[in-house]
Amino acid sequence: MATHTADIFVGHRSITARLMSGLSTFGQALIHASENSSHMKEVRRLNAQSDAELAKLGIERGEIPRYVFSGAFYI
Numbered sequence: 001m002a003t004h005t006a007d008i009f010v011g012h013r014s015i016t017a018r019l020m021s022g023l024s025t026f027g028q029a030l031i032h033a034s035e036n037s038s039h040m041k042e043v044r045r046l047n048a049q050s051d052a053e054l055a056k057l058g059i060e061r062g063e064i065p066r067y068v069f070s071g072a073f074y075i
Helices: 015-035 038-047 053-059 061-071
Strands: none
Touching: 038 061, 053 061
16 A cells, blocks of 8 residues: 655745744744743742752742642642
């Protein structure tokens, strides 16, 4: 059994290539937005602290995501 596929070209790029490029750009925008959210900035700030500093706040390093995201999500 043989299978044949063909891309439809518009200009110099196929429709598939244009679609994939658009989806990639959208995905990169989502990643950029999530990495720069206030929650992720707080996670990075807390991760930079020592275990002793975290203990003063009453949290352990493994609890940082739950501590930061508990107000945003039901965890």
